[in-house]
Amino acid sequence: MFFIEKLSNSLSLKISSYLNLSEDQKEIIAYGAFNLIQTIWCIFVVLLLGVIFSVTAKAFIISFVISILRKYSGGAHSSSPNRCALIGAIVSVGLALIIKYTSIYINYKIVMAIGVSSFLLAYYIIYKYAPVDSTAKSIIKEVTRQKMKKKSFFVLNALATVVIVILISYLIIGLEFLLITVNCIYAGVLWQVITLTPKGCLALLKIDILFKYLTEKFGGENNEKQNV
Structure with a gap:
């Protein structure tokens, strides 16, 4: 346990x-x-890694977007709460670092193009795959599945609205951190919807197996069962 x-x-x-x-x-x-x-615990791990790599705010935005969209769209789950927190934090901080070091090369037009492409892809993937259940949390009732799909679209619509408001604000006041915030939202949305696809689920499964092997090899968890 x-x-x-x-x-x-x-x-x-x-x-x-x-x-x-x-x-x-x-x-x-x-x-x-x-x-x-x-x-x-998940918030603490994101905070810890975010502080270490100086991307705390970016990592939190990405983590929040992934979490709120994942709540209804589902996806593969780690077989350990600790690995769930660690993998989530590494993904959020990793994406935040990419945004940190590429933001100087991205202007408003590029951000707009990335946004349109990201959300079109997200709507398509959610329409085709969401909600994605797991062996630990199977979704049996079709009514439940339809409700979760609708809520996934609602969250995606809300995020798109937030992005539009931020981009309009950028045109008015011109603060660069607004574009960075939008890119963080894109990153969170893209990561979550990609993990809904069969290849995305398989990739997460392999990552979980790798982390399980490493934690057991170096004195970590044993005799695990599905919890997250």
Whole structure:
């Protein structure tokens, strides 16, 4: 059992005992606690790597976009909460570094072209593949699938609206960080939708297997089960 799972179960047990809750209520609290602790841990890892590589704000924007779109569009899951946090942080910081060192070569017209291409691709992939479930979180009901697809489109529409507002703001005040922010949104959207494709899911699976091998080889996790 992973540390996060142990901590959430321990917290649930203490709260349930204190409030004299039923077993079902205890499981609900444990689930909520697990998600809260996992979220805090993911934020901490992104913050840590972001500070180390001086891309904290960019990494957080990318991570947020990936997370909010992933909530409804789904995708492959890591078999460990720790690897889930680490892989997510590495991806966010890696994309942030790319944006950091390429932003000087990108002007408004290029940003516009990238944006149109990115969102057209995103709409197509979400239409074709979303939501993508996993062995740990299968989506059985067709009604649920349709609701998640619609919410995926809603999130994508909201992100597109934010991008338009930021680009208009850039034309008015001309601050370069606005273009960088837009590029971070593009990066988050593109990464998430690419991971919805069969090849993207396969790539994530291979990355997870590699990290699992490394963590076990150097004294990490053993006897894992699907948790994230």
